[in-house]
Amino acid sequence: MAPKRLLTRVFFALAVILGARLILIPRSSSASLDPSAFESYNVFERVTGVDKILNVRKYKFLQSRMGRDSRKDIFDDIITSGVADYWNRKDTAHTDLQNVLTAVESLLSLNGWVAAYCPTLARPFGQNKNVDEDAYDDLAKDDRLYFVAMVIHSADHFLVDQLAVIVQLAKRLGTSNIFVSMLDYDSTDSTTTLTDLCEAVLTLLGVSFRIRRVPGMTEDVAAAYYPMEEAYMRNLALEPLLELHQKRNIEFYRVIWLKGFTCPNDILETLRVSIANEAAMVCGMDWAESSGQFIFSDRWRTRDIHGDQFRQSTSSSKPDAVPPRDENGAARYIQHLPFQVFCCEAGTHIVDPAQSYYKGIKYRCGNDFHNATSSSESIPLRAPDAACLDSSQAWFCRDLWISKAMNDFHDDELVPTPERQTISRRQLPDDELDADVNAGSDYDAMPDSDSDVPIDALPTGPLSVPNSAYTPARILVNPRCVTTYAGVSHTQLALDLFGTGDDDEAQVNATKYVLEDWDGAPESFVCQEQRQTGGRKAAKTQRLLGFSIHDELR
Ligand SMILES: *[C@@H]1O[C@H](CO)[C@@H](O)[C@H](O)[C@H]1NC(C)=O
Ligand SMILES: *[C@@H]1O[C@H](CO)[C@@H](O)[C@H](O)[C@H]1NC(C)=O
Secondary structure, three states: OOHHHHHHHHHHHHHHHHHHHHHHOOOOOOOOOOHHHOOOOOHHHHHHOOOOOOOOOOOHHHEEEEOOOOOOOOHHHHHHHHHHHHHHOHHHOOOOHHHHHHHHHHHHOOOOOOHHHHHHOOOHHHOOHHHHOOOOHHHOOOOOOEEEEEEEOOOHHHHHHHHHHHHHHHHHHOHHHEEEEEEEEOOOOOHHHHHHHHHHHHHHHOOEEEEEEEOOOOOOHHHOOHHHHHHHHHHHHHHHHHHHHHHHOOOOOEEEEOOOEEOHHHHHHHHHHHHHOOOOEEEEEEEEEEOOEEEEEOOOOOEEOOOOEOOOOEOOOOHHHOOOOOHHHHHHHHOOOOEEEEEOOOOOEEEOHHHOHHHOOOOOOOOOOEOOOOOOOOOOOOOOOOOOOOOHHHHHHHHHHHHHHHHOEOHHHOOOOHHHHOOOOOOOOOOOOOOOOOOHHHHHOOOHHHOOOOHHHOOOOOOOOOHHHEOOOOEEEEEEEEEEOOOOOHHHHHHHHHOOOOOOHHHHOHHHOOOOOOOOOOOEEEEEEOOEOOHHHOOOEEEEEEOOHHHHHO
Protein backbone atom coordinates (compact mmCIF):
# COMPACT_ATOMS: atom_id res chain seq x y z
CA MET A 1 0.00 0.00 0.00
CA ALA A 2 1.40 3.36 -1.00
CA PRO A 3 2.12 5.44 2.10
CA LYS A 4 0.33 8.40 0.58
CA ARG A 5 -2.86 6.47 0.10
CA LEU A 6 -2.69 5.09 3.60
CA LEU A 7 -2.23 8.58 4.94
CA THR A 8 -5.25 9.84 3.02
CA ARG A 9 -7.26 7.05 4.53
CA VAL A 10 -6.15 7.85 8.02
CA PHE A 11 -7.17 11.48 7.53
CA PHE A 12 -10.49 10.42 6.13
CA ALA A 13 -11.08 8.13 9.06
CA LEU A 14 -10.13 10.90 11.40
CA ALA A 15 -12.62 13.26 9.79
CA VAL A 16 -15.40 10.72 10.14
CA ILE A 17 -14.54 9.87 13.72
CA LEU A 18 -14.55 13.54 14.49
CA GLY A 19 -17.89 13.94 12.77
CA ALA A 20 -19.37 10.94 14.50
CA ARG A 21 -18.15 12.01 17.89
CA LEU A 22 -19.52 15.49 17.40
CA ILE A 23 -22.90 14.02 16.73
CA LEU A 24 -22.77 11.41 19.41
CA ILE A 25 -21.36 13.28 22.33
CA PRO A 26 -23.95 15.46 24.06
CA ARG A 27 -22.98 19.04 24.46
CA SER A 28 -22.64 19.00 28.19
CA SER A 29 -20.53 15.91 28.33
CA SER A 30 -16.80 15.86 28.25
CA ALA A 31 -15.03 15.01 25.05
CA SER A 32 -14.07 11.56 26.22
CA LEU A 33 -15.47 8.71 24.17
CA ASP A 34 -17.94 7.10 26.53
CA PRO A 35 -20.05 4.42 24.89
CA SER A 36 -23.03 5.21 27.11
CA ALA A 37 -23.15 8.63 25.47
CA PHE A 38 -24.19 6.91 22.23
CA GLU A 39 -27.03 4.91 23.55
CA SER A 40 -29.85 7.40 23.39
CA TYR A 41 -29.50 7.82 19.64
CA ASN A 42 -30.19 4.87 17.35
CA VAL A 43 -31.77 7.22 14.93
CA PHE A 44 -33.31 4.60 12.70
CA GLU A 45 -35.38 3.01 15.40
CA ARG A 46 -36.72 6.45 16.20
CA VAL A 47 -37.60 7.02 12.63
CA THR A 48 -39.18 3.67 11.84
CA GLY A 49 -40.52 2.90 15.29
CA VAL A 50 -40.96 -0.74 14.29
CA ASP A 51 -40.53 -3.40 16.88
CA LYS A 52 -37.74 -5.54 15.54
CA ILE A 53 -35.95 -8.52 17.02
CA LEU A 54 -32.59 -6.83 16.80
CA ASN A 55 -33.88 -3.72 18.53
CA VAL A 56 -30.82 -2.01 19.91
CA ARG A 57 -32.83 0.52 21.88
CA LYS A 58 -34.68 -2.15 23.75
CA TYR A 59 -31.81 -4.59 24.13
CA LYS A 60 -28.63 -2.81 25.06
CA PHE A 61 -26.56 -5.98 24.91
CA LEU A 62 -26.93 -5.99 21.15
CA GLN A 63 -24.23 -3.37 20.87
CA SER A 64 -21.07 -4.28 22.69
CA ARG A 65 -17.39 -3.75 22.67
CA MET A 66 -15.01 -6.29 24.23
CA GLY A 67 -11.32 -5.99 24.95
CA ARG A 68 -11.20 -2.34 23.90
CA ASP A 69 -7.69 -1.02 23.53
CA SER A 70 -8.02 2.05 25.75
CA ARG A 71 -4.44 3.20 25.64
CA LYS A 72 -4.03 6.83 24.65
CA ASP A 73 -3.42 7.28 20.95
CA ILE A 74 -2.06 10.09 18.85
CA PHE A 75 -5.51 11.14 17.69
CA ASP A 76 -6.87 11.85 21.16
CA ASP A 77 -5.61 15.44 21.31
CA ILE A 78 -6.71 16.30 17.79
CA ILE A 79 -10.17 14.96 18.44
CA THR A 80 -10.52 16.68 21.79
CA SER A 81 -9.56 20.06 20.41
CA GLY A 82 -11.73 19.53 17.33
CA VAL A 83 -14.74 18.76 19.51
CA ALA A 84 -14.06 21.73 21.77
CA ASP A 85 -13.72 24.01 18.78
CA TYR A 86 -16.98 22.78 17.29
CA TRP A 87 -18.99 23.40 20.42
CA ASN A 88 -17.46 26.77 21.09
CA ARG A 89 -18.33 28.20 17.72
CA LYS A 90 -21.64 30.08 17.60
CA ASP A 91 -22.90 28.70 14.29
CA THR A 92 -22.73 25.10 15.44
CA ALA A 93 -24.21 25.55 18.87
CA HIS A 94 -27.72 24.39 17.95
CA THR A 95 -27.25 20.79 17.00
CA ASP A 96 -30.53 18.94 17.06
CA LEU A 97 -32.14 15.80 15.71
CA GLN A 98 -32.21 17.22 12.19
CA ASN A 99 -28.45 17.48 12.22
CA VAL A 100 -28.21 13.91 13.36
CA LEU A 101 -30.50 12.77 10.57
CA THR A 102 -28.52 14.69 8.01
CA ALA A 103 -25.33 13.15 9.31
CA VAL A 104 -26.86 9.67 9.06
CA GLU A 105 -27.95 10.38 5.53
CA SER A 106 -24.42 11.28 4.56
CA LEU A 107 -23.08 8.24 6.38
CA LEU A 108 -25.46 6.06 4.41
CA SER A 109 -23.96 7.30 1.20
CA LEU A 110 -20.51 6.98 2.71
CA ASN A 111 -18.05 5.69 0.21
CA GLY A 112 -14.60 4.38 0.84
CA TRP A 113 -12.15 4.68 -2.03
CA VAL A 114 -12.84 1.36 -3.62
CA ALA A 115 -16.53 1.39 -2.74
CA ALA A 116 -17.02 4.59 -4.70
CA TYR A 117 -16.09 2.76 -7.92
CA CYS A 118 -18.56 -0.07 -7.46
CA PRO A 119 -21.53 1.27 -9.47
CA THR A 120 -19.25 2.05 -12.44
CA LEU A 121 -17.69 -1.41 -12.78
CA ALA A 122 -18.68 -3.83 -15.54
CA ARG A 123 -20.78 -6.72 -14.28
CA PRO A 124 -22.60 -9.53 -16.10
CA PHE A 125 -26.34 -9.40 -16.74
CA GLY A 126 -26.54 -5.66 -16.29
CA GLN A 127 -26.25 -6.10 -12.57
CA ASN A 128 -24.98 -2.57 -12.08
CA LYS A 129 -27.12 -1.01 -14.78
CA ASN A 130 -30.37 -2.29 -13.32
CA VAL A 131 -29.60 -0.91 -9.93
CA ASP A 132 -32.49 1.52 -9.94
CA GLU A 133 -35.07 -1.18 -10.60
CA ASP A 134 -33.48 -3.73 -8.34
CA ALA A 135 -33.40 -2.69 -4.72
CA TYR A 136 -32.93 -6.30 -3.58
CA ASP A 137 -36.22 -6.07 -1.72
CA ASP A 138 -36.57 -9.84 -1.86
CA LEU A 139 -33.63 -10.12 0.52
CA ALA A 140 -34.92 -7.57 3.00
CA LYS A 141 -37.69 -9.41 4.77
CA ASP A 142 -38.34 -8.93 8.44
CA ASP A 143 -37.75 -12.57 9.22
CA ARG A 144 -34.39 -12.63 7.46
CA LEU A 145 -31.56 -11.69 9.74
CA TYR A 146 -28.03 -11.46 8.41
CA PHE A 147 -24.89 -11.92 10.45
CA VAL A 148 -21.84 -10.11 9.11
CA ALA A 149 -18.60 -11.63 10.42
CA MET A 150 -15.11 -10.21 10.03
CA VAL A 151 -11.70 -11.15 11.33
CA ILE A 152 -9.25 -8.27 11.16
CA HIS A 153 -5.58 -8.99 11.56
CA SER A 154 -3.64 -5.81 10.88
CA ALA A 155 -5.63 -4.96 7.77
CA ASP A 156 -6.58 -1.36 8.44
CA HIS A 157 -6.39 -0.50 4.74
CA PHE A 158 -9.57 -2.50 4.10
CA LEU A 159 -11.54 -1.41 7.08
CA VAL A 160 -12.92 1.91 5.86
CA ASP A 161 -14.10 0.30 2.64
CA GLN A 162 -15.54 -2.62 4.53
CA LEU A 163 -17.43 -0.25 6.79
CA ALA A 164 -18.79 1.50 3.70
CA VAL A 165 -19.98 -1.89 2.45
CA ILE A 166 -21.64 -2.67 5.78
CA VAL A 167 -23.43 0.67 5.70
CA GLN A 168 -24.69 -0.09 2.20
CA LEU A 169 -25.83 -3.57 3.26
CA ALA A 170 -27.60 -2.07 6.27
CA LYS A 171 -29.35 0.36 3.97
CA ARG A 172 -30.61 -2.41 1.68
CA LEU A 173 -31.29 -5.17 4.17
CA GLY A 174 -32.55 -2.95 6.99
CA THR A 175 -30.49 -1.69 9.89
CA SER A 176 -32.31 -3.91 12.36
CA ASN A 177 -31.88 -7.00 10.19
CA ILE A 178 -28.15 -7.20 10.49
CA PHE A 179 -25.65 -7.97 13.23
CA VAL A 180 -21.98 -7.11 12.74
CA SER A 181 -19.31 -9.14 14.50
CA MET A 182 -15.78 -7.77 14.18
CA LEU A 183 -12.89 -9.63 15.68
CA ASP A 184 -9.64 -7.72 15.89
CA TYR A 185 -7.00 -10.41 16.23
CA ASP A 186 -3.93 -8.82 17.73
CA SER A 187 -3.67 -6.02 15.15
CA THR A 188 -0.66 -3.76 15.46
CA ASP A 189 -1.69 -1.10 12.93
CA SER A 190 -4.41 1.55 13.14
CA THR A 191 -7.19 -1.05 13.29
CA THR A 192 -7.90 -0.01 16.88
CA THR A 193 -8.71 3.55 15.88
CA LEU A 194 -10.75 2.39 12.91
CA THR A 195 -12.80 0.02 15.05
CA ASP A 196 -13.69 3.11 17.14
CA LEU A 197 -14.97 4.58 13.91
CA CYS A 198 -16.98 1.43 13.17
CA GLU A 199 -18.44 1.48 16.66
CA ALA A 200 -19.50 5.11 16.27
CA VAL A 201 -21.07 4.58 12.86
CA LEU A 202 -22.90 1.37 13.78
CA THR A 203 -24.17 2.92 17.01
CA LEU A 204 -25.42 5.92 15.13
CA LEU A 205 -27.22 3.73 12.62
CA GLY A 206 -28.76 1.50 15.26
CA VAL A 207 -27.07 -1.60 13.91
CA SER A 208 -26.31 -4.35 16.43
CA PHE A 209 -22.69 -5.31 16.76
CA ARG A 210 -19.98 -6.88 18.83
CA ILE A 211 -16.52 -5.48 18.28
CA ARG A 212 -13.95 -7.52 20.09
CA ARG A 213 -10.21 -7.35 20.38
CA VAL A 214 -8.20 -10.39 21.47
CA PRO A 215 -4.48 -10.97 21.92
CA GLY A 216 -2.69 -13.54 19.76
CA MET A 217 -2.90 -17.21 20.80
CA THR A 218 0.84 -17.52 21.20
CA GLU A 219 3.27 -14.68 21.71
CA ASP A 220 5.94 -16.27 19.57
CA VAL A 221 4.90 -16.52 15.92
CA ALA A 222 7.23 -19.48 15.44
CA ALA A 223 5.21 -21.41 18.05
CA ALA A 224 1.86 -20.69 16.39
CA TYR A 225 0.02 -23.23 14.27
CA TYR A 226 -1.82 -21.21 11.65
CA PRO A 227 -4.81 -23.49 10.93
CA MET A 228 -5.44 -23.53 14.67
CA GLU A 229 -5.35 -19.73 14.82
CA GLU A 230 -7.73 -19.54 11.86
CA ALA A 231 -10.19 -21.84 13.57
CA TYR A 232 -9.92 -19.96 16.86
CA MET A 233 -10.50 -16.53 15.29
CA ARG A 234 -13.49 -17.63 13.28
CA ASN A 235 -15.15 -19.42 16.14
CA LEU A 236 -14.70 -16.31 18.28
CA ALA A 237 -16.23 -14.12 15.58
CA LEU A 238 -19.21 -16.50 15.51
CA GLU A 239 -19.75 -16.47 19.27
CA PRO A 240 -22.57 -13.88 19.16
CA LEU A 241 -24.34 -15.97 16.49
CA LEU A 242 -24.44 -18.98 18.75
CA GLU A 243 -25.18 -17.00 21.91
CA LEU A 244 -28.16 -15.25 20.33
CA HIS A 245 -29.40 -18.61 19.09
CA GLN A 246 -29.00 -20.49 22.34
CA LYS A 247 -30.00 -17.80 24.81
CA ARG A 248 -32.47 -15.70 22.84
CA ASN A 249 -33.71 -18.07 20.18
CA ILE A 250 -32.69 -15.59 17.50
CA GLU A 251 -31.98 -17.36 14.24
CA PHE A 252 -29.95 -15.79 11.49
CA TYR A 253 -30.76 -16.54 7.89
CA ARG A 254 -27.28 -16.21 6.43
CA VAL A 255 -23.78 -15.46 7.67
CA ILE A 256 -21.75 -13.10 5.47
CA TRP A 257 -17.98 -13.45 5.96
CA LEU A 258 -16.43 -10.21 4.75
CA LYS A 259 -12.86 -10.55 3.59
CA GLY A 260 -10.81 -8.18 1.48
CA PHE A 261 -13.00 -5.87 -0.48
CA THR A 262 -16.24 -6.84 -2.23
CA CYS A 263 -18.79 -4.48 -3.79
CA PRO A 264 -22.16 -4.41 -1.98
CA ASN A 265 -24.16 -5.45 -5.08
CA ASP A 266 -21.93 -8.46 -5.58
CA ILE A 267 -22.63 -9.55 -2.01
CA LEU A 268 -26.37 -9.07 -2.45
CA GLU A 269 -26.24 -11.04 -5.69
CA THR A 270 -24.36 -13.83 -3.94
CA LEU A 271 -27.02 -13.86 -1.24
CA ARG A 272 -29.55 -14.51 -3.99
CA VAL A 273 -27.43 -17.37 -5.35
CA SER A 274 -27.21 -18.78 -1.84
CA ILE A 275 -30.97 -18.60 -1.30
CA ALA A 276 -32.00 -19.82 -4.76
CA ASN A 277 -29.83 -22.92 -4.38
CA GLU A 278 -30.39 -23.48 -0.67
CA ALA A 279 -26.62 -23.57 -0.65
CA ALA A 280 -24.57 -24.41 2.40
CA MET A 281 -21.89 -21.99 1.21
CA VAL A 282 -21.36 -19.62 -1.73
CA CYS A 283 -17.98 -17.96 -2.22
CA GLY A 284 -16.81 -15.09 -4.33
CA MET A 285 -13.53 -15.14 -6.18
CA ASP A 286 -10.35 -13.46 -4.99
CA TRP A 287 -8.25 -11.50 -7.44
CA ALA A 288 -4.87 -10.12 -6.47
CA GLU A 289 -2.40 -7.99 -8.35
CA SER A 290 0.76 -9.75 -9.52
CA SER A 291 3.28 -7.98 -11.73
CA GLY A 292 0.73 -5.87 -13.53
CA GLN A 293 -1.81 -8.66 -13.93
CA PHE A 294 -4.63 -9.97 -11.79
CA ILE A 295 -4.47 -13.58 -10.76
CA PHE A 296 -6.90 -15.86 -9.01
CA SER A 297 -5.80 -16.03 -5.43
CA ASP A 298 -6.73 -18.38 -2.57
CA ARG A 299 -5.69 -21.65 -4.02
CA TRP A 300 -4.92 -22.97 -0.58
CA ARG A 301 -8.54 -23.39 0.35
CA THR A 302 -10.31 -23.77 -2.99
CA ARG A 303 -10.88 -27.17 -4.69
CA ASP A 304 -13.01 -27.83 -7.74
CA ILE A 305 -15.67 -30.53 -7.71
CA HIS A 306 -13.04 -33.13 -8.69
CA GLY A 307 -10.93 -32.17 -5.67
CA ASP A 308 -8.34 -30.38 -7.81
CA GLN A 309 -6.67 -27.16 -6.92
CA PHE A 310 -7.79 -24.13 -8.94
CA ARG A 311 -5.37 -22.73 -11.50
CA GLN A 312 -3.55 -19.55 -10.71
CA SER A 313 -5.19 -18.04 -13.79
CA THR A 314 -5.07 -14.43 -14.81
CA SER A 315 -8.30 -12.47 -15.04
CA SER A 316 -7.95 -12.43 -18.85
CA SER A 317 -7.20 -16.14 -19.19
CA LYS A 318 -8.32 -18.11 -22.25
CA PRO A 319 -11.38 -20.36 -21.81
CA ASP A 320 -9.16 -23.46 -21.55
CA ALA A 321 -7.11 -22.02 -18.69
CA VAL A 322 -9.67 -20.59 -16.30
CA PRO A 323 -9.41 -21.13 -12.53
CA PRO A 324 -11.66 -24.23 -12.12
CA ARG A 325 -10.11 -27.28 -13.82
CA ASP A 326 -13.26 -29.42 -14.04
CA GLU A 327 -15.20 -29.21 -17.28
CA ASN A 328 -18.60 -28.21 -15.90
CA GLY A 329 -17.12 -25.65 -13.56
CA ALA A 330 -15.01 -24.13 -16.33
CA ALA A 331 -17.96 -23.98 -18.74
CA ARG A 332 -20.10 -22.19 -16.20
CA TYR A 333 -17.27 -19.92 -15.11
CA ILE A 334 -16.88 -18.72 -18.70
CA GLN A 335 -20.59 -17.84 -18.78
CA HIS A 336 -20.26 -16.04 -15.42
CA LEU A 337 -22.59 -18.57 -13.80
CA PRO A 338 -22.25 -20.07 -10.31
CA PHE A 339 -20.53 -23.47 -10.34
CA GLN A 340 -20.25 -26.28 -7.84
CA VAL A 341 -17.01 -26.93 -5.97
CA PHE A 342 -15.69 -29.28 -3.31
CA CYS A 343 -14.41 -26.37 -1.23
CA CYS A 344 -13.94 -22.62 -1.39
CA GLU A 345 -13.35 -19.53 0.62
CA ALA A 346 -11.93 -16.96 -1.79
CA GLY A 347 -12.70 -13.74 -0.01
CA THR A 348 -16.26 -12.82 0.85
CA HIS A 349 -18.43 -15.89 1.29
CA ILE A 350 -21.90 -16.65 2.53
CA VAL A 351 -22.78 -19.55 4.79
CA ASP A 352 -26.20 -20.94 5.70
CA PRO A 353 -26.01 -21.39 9.48
CA ALA A 354 -28.91 -23.86 9.48
CA GLN A 355 -26.73 -26.25 7.44
CA SER A 356 -23.60 -25.63 9.48
CA TYR A 357 -23.11 -23.65 12.68
CA TYR A 358 -26.57 -24.39 14.10
CA LYS A 359 -25.84 -28.07 13.53
CA GLY A 360 -22.81 -27.84 15.76
CA ILE A 361 -20.16 -27.52 13.05
CA LYS A 362 -17.29 -25.39 14.25
CA TYR A 363 -14.05 -24.42 12.58
CA ARG A 364 -11.33 -26.89 13.49
CA CYS A 365 -7.96 -28.19 12.35
CA GLY A 366 -5.81 -31.28 12.57
CA ASN A 367 -4.15 -31.81 15.92
CA ASP A 368 -1.18 -34.00 15.17
CA PHE A 369 0.97 -31.23 13.79
CA HIS A 370 4.60 -31.02 14.78
CA ASN A 371 5.50 -28.31 17.29
CA ALA A 372 8.92 -27.27 16.07
CA THR A 373 9.54 -24.98 19.05
CA SER A 374 8.98 -27.57 21.74
CA SER A 375 10.79 -30.41 20.02
CA SER A 376 14.16 -30.62 18.36
CA GLU A 377 13.20 -33.70 16.39
CA SER A 378 12.35 -33.46 12.72
CA ILE A 379 8.76 -33.75 11.52
CA PRO A 380 7.59 -37.29 12.25
CA LEU A 381 6.42 -39.45 9.37
CA ARG A 382 2.66 -39.74 9.06
CA ALA A 383 0.64 -42.52 7.50
CA PRO A 384 -0.20 -41.91 3.80
CA ASP A 385 -3.88 -41.79 4.69
CA ALA A 386 -3.50 -39.65 7.82
CA ALA A 387 -5.93 -36.73 8.07
CA CYS A 388 -4.93 -33.68 6.05
CA LEU A 389 -3.34 -30.93 8.13
CA ASP A 390 -4.76 -28.20 5.92
CA SER A 391 -6.67 -24.94 6.48
CA SER A 392 -9.59 -24.74 8.87
CA GLN A 393 -11.79 -23.87 5.88
CA ALA A 394 -10.87 -27.16 4.18
CA TRP A 395 -11.93 -28.97 7.35
CA PHE A 396 -15.14 -26.95 7.38
CA CYS A 397 -15.93 -27.99 3.78
CA ARG A 398 -15.39 -31.69 4.51
CA ASP A 399 -17.60 -31.30 7.58
CA LEU A 400 -20.33 -29.77 5.40
CA TRP A 401 -20.21 -32.76 3.02
CA ILE A 402 -20.29 -35.26 5.85
CA SER A 403 -23.02 -33.46 7.75
CA LYS A 404 -25.21 -33.27 4.64
CA ALA A 405 -24.65 -36.96 3.93
CA MET A 406 -25.54 -37.86 7.50
CA ASN A 407 -28.78 -35.91 7.44
CA ASP A 408 -30.02 -36.83 3.99
CA PHE A 409 -29.09 -40.42 3.50
CA HIS A 410 -31.11 -42.29 0.89
CA ASP A 411 -30.42 -46.00 1.06
CA ASP A 412 -32.18 -46.59 -2.25
CA GLU A 413 -29.19 -44.87 -3.79
CA LEU A 414 -26.86 -47.27 -2.11
CA VAL A 415 -26.05 -49.08 -5.32
CA PRO A 416 -22.43 -48.47 -6.20
CA THR A 417 -22.18 -46.92 -9.62
CA PRO A 418 -19.38 -48.59 -11.59
CA GLU A 419 -17.77 -45.49 -13.04
CA ARG A 420 -17.47 -44.04 -9.56
CA GLN A 421 -15.71 -47.06 -8.17
CA THR A 422 -12.28 -46.45 -9.53
CA ILE A 423 -10.33 -43.49 -8.52
CA SER A 424 -8.72 -41.73 -11.40
CA ARG A 425 -5.04 -41.48 -10.67
CA ARG A 426 -4.65 -37.83 -11.37
CA GLN A 427 -1.27 -36.26 -11.40
CA LEU A 428 -1.07 -33.06 -9.52
CA PRO A 429 -0.89 -30.07 -11.82
CA ASP A 430 2.47 -28.54 -12.55
CA ASP A 431 1.56 -26.38 -15.50
CA GLU A 432 2.00 -23.07 -13.76
CA LEU A 433 5.26 -21.95 -12.38
CA ASP A 434 4.45 -18.47 -11.14
CA ALA A 435 5.95 -17.76 -7.79
CA ASP A 436 3.58 -17.28 -4.92
CA VAL A 437 2.27 -13.77 -4.40
CA ASN A 438 2.03 -12.14 -1.06
CA ALA A 439 -1.39 -10.77 -1.77
CA GLY A 440 -4.96 -11.64 -1.02
CA SER A 441 -5.71 -15.05 0.33
CA ASP A 442 -2.98 -16.51 -1.83
CA TYR A 443 -0.63 -15.18 0.75
CA ASP A 444 -1.38 -18.54 2.31
CA ALA A 445 -0.92 -20.65 -0.78
CA MET A 446 2.14 -22.55 -1.87
CA PRO A 447 3.95 -22.23 -5.18
CA ASP A 448 2.97 -24.77 -7.81
CA SER A 449 6.59 -25.65 -8.39
CA ASP A 450 6.58 -27.44 -5.03
CA SER A 451 3.72 -29.65 -6.02
CA ASP A 452 5.49 -32.96 -6.57
CA VAL A 453 3.53 -35.70 -4.97
CA PRO A 454 5.12 -38.76 -3.46
CA ILE A 455 3.62 -41.67 -5.33
CA ASP A 456 2.90 -43.70 -2.18
CA ALA A 457 0.56 -40.94 -1.08
CA LEU A 458 -1.90 -41.69 -3.84
CA PRO A 459 -5.10 -43.26 -2.59
CA THR A 460 -5.87 -46.72 -3.91
CA GLY A 461 -8.81 -49.02 -4.35
CA PRO A 462 -12.52 -48.46 -4.91
CA LEU A 463 -14.70 -47.04 -2.17
CA SER A 464 -17.10 -49.53 -0.65
CA VAL A 465 -19.87 -46.95 -0.98
CA PRO A 466 -19.28 -44.21 -3.55
CA ASN A 467 -19.64 -40.62 -2.45
CA SER A 468 -22.26 -40.18 -5.15
CA ALA A 469 -24.64 -42.28 -3.04
CA TYR A 470 -24.96 -39.39 -0.60
CA THR A 471 -26.80 -36.10 -0.96
CA PRO A 472 -24.24 -33.50 -2.03
CA ALA A 473 -23.34 -30.51 0.07
CA ARG A 474 -24.20 -27.44 -1.92
CA ILE A 475 -21.01 -25.42 -2.12
CA LEU A 476 -20.77 -22.94 -4.97
CA VAL A 477 -18.49 -20.29 -6.33
CA ASN A 478 -20.16 -17.20 -7.78
CA PRO A 479 -17.66 -15.75 -10.27
CA ARG A 480 -19.67 -12.53 -10.39
CA CYS A 481 -18.71 -11.80 -6.79
CA VAL A 482 -15.26 -10.26 -7.06
CA THR A 483 -13.08 -9.85 -3.99
CA THR A 484 -9.98 -7.71 -4.29
CA TYR A 485 -7.01 -6.43 -2.36
CA ALA A 486 -4.68 -3.48 -2.43
CA GLY A 487 -3.15 -2.54 -5.75
CA VAL A 488 -5.95 -3.82 -7.96
CA SER A 489 -7.28 -1.61 -10.75
CA HIS A 490 -10.94 -2.44 -10.40
CA THR A 491 -12.03 -1.06 -13.72
CA GLN A 492 -9.47 -3.12 -15.62
CA LEU A 493 -10.19 -6.24 -13.60
CA ALA A 494 -13.91 -5.91 -14.28
CA LEU A 495 -13.28 -5.51 -18.01
CA ASP A 496 -10.96 -8.53 -18.05
CA LEU A 497 -13.49 -10.69 -16.29
CA PHE A 498 -16.76 -9.53 -17.76
CA GLY A 499 -16.00 -7.59 -20.92
CA THR A 500 -18.63 -4.96 -21.44
CA GLY A 501 -21.04 -6.84 -19.21
CA ASP A 502 -23.54 -7.24 -22.06
CA ASP A 503 -24.42 -10.90 -21.65
CA ASP A 504 -27.43 -12.30 -23.38
CA GLU A 505 -29.61 -12.45 -20.35
CA ALA A 506 -32.43 -14.34 -22.06
CA GLN A 507 -30.09 -17.17 -22.87
CA VAL A 508 -29.11 -17.82 -19.31
CA ASN A 509 -32.28 -16.71 -17.55
CA ALA A 510 -32.83 -19.51 -15.08
CA THR A 511 -29.27 -20.72 -14.74
CA LYS A 512 -28.16 -17.23 -13.76
CA TYR A 513 -28.84 -18.19 -10.16
CA VAL A 514 -29.71 -21.85 -9.95
CA LEU A 515 -27.55 -24.90 -10.53
CA GLU A 516 -29.67 -27.85 -11.65
CA ASP A 517 -27.33 -30.82 -11.36
CA TRP A 518 -25.28 -31.46 -8.28
CA ASP A 519 -22.38 -33.89 -8.15
CA GLY A 520 -21.28 -36.01 -5.23
CA ALA A 521 -18.04 -35.32 -3.40
CA PRO A 522 -14.80 -36.24 -5.16
CA GLU A 523 -13.18 -39.46 -3.97
CA SER A 524 -9.82 -37.78 -3.59
CA PHE A 525 -8.59 -34.23 -3.24
CA VAL A 526 -5.38 -32.23 -3.28
CA CYS A 527 -4.32 -31.88 0.34
CA GLN A 528 -2.03 -28.92 1.01
CA GLU A 529 -0.91 -29.11 4.56
CA GLN A 530 1.11 -27.37 7.21
CA ARG A 531 2.61 -30.18 9.21
CA GLN A 532 4.36 -27.92 11.65
CA THR A 533 4.20 -24.69 13.62
CA GLY A 534 5.71 -21.49 12.25
CA GLY A 535 2.65 -19.28 11.84
CA ARG A 536 1.11 -18.34 8.56
CA LYS A 537 4.35 -18.73 6.64
CA ALA A 538 5.19 -22.23 7.81
CA ALA A 539 6.14 -24.54 4.94
CA LYS A 540 3.38 -26.48 3.20
CA THR A 541 3.57 -29.87 1.57
CA GLN A 542 1.15 -31.50 -0.79
CA ARG A 543 -0.29 -34.95 -1.38
CA LEU A 544 -3.37 -36.51 -2.91
CA LEU A 545 -5.70 -37.90 -0.30
CA GLY A 546 -8.75 -40.14 -0.55
CA PHE A 547 -12.11 -38.91 0.71
CA SER A 548 -14.78 -41.44 1.59
CA ILE A 549 -17.96 -40.13 3.16
CA HIS A 550 -18.91 -43.69 4.05
CA ASP A 551 -15.72 -44.16 6.05
CA GLU A 552 -16.09 -40.76 7.68
CA LEU A 553 -19.60 -41.63 8.80
CA ARG A 554 -18.54 -44.89 10.39
C1 LIG B 1 4.47 -25.18 20.83
O1 LIG B 1 5.28 -25.28 21.94
C2 LIG B 1 5.53 -24.05 22.61
C3 LIG B 1 6.57 -24.33 23.70
O2 LIG B 1 6.20 -25.43 24.47
C4 LIG B 1 4.21 -23.54 23.17
O3 LIG B 1 4.39 -22.31 23.85
C5 LIG B 1 3.24 -23.32 22.01
O4 LIG B 1 1.97 -22.94 22.50
C6 LIG B 1 3.10 -24.62 21.21
N1 LIG B 1 2.32 -24.30 20.03
C7 LIG B 1 1.09 -24.83 19.80
C8 LIG B 1 0.40 -24.37 18.58
O5 LIG B 1 0.58 -25.65 20.53
C1 LIG C 1 -34.87 -19.28 -20.83
O1 LIG C 1 -36.25 -19.02 -20.92
C2 LIG C 1 -36.87 -19.58 -22.06
C3 LIG C 1 -38.31 -19.11 -22.09
O2 LIG C 1 -38.77 -18.72 -20.86
C4 LIG C 1 -36.75 -21.09 -22.00
O3 LIG C 1 -37.37 -21.69 -23.14
C5 LIG C 1 -35.29 -21.46 -21.97
O4 LIG C 1 -35.13 -22.84 -21.83
C6 LIG C 1 -34.58 -20.75 -20.82
N1 LIG C 1 -33.17 -20.96 -20.92
C7 LIG C 1 -32.47 -21.53 -19.95
C8 LIG C 1 -31.00 -21.67 -20.23
O5 LIG C 1 -32.94 -21.90 -18.91
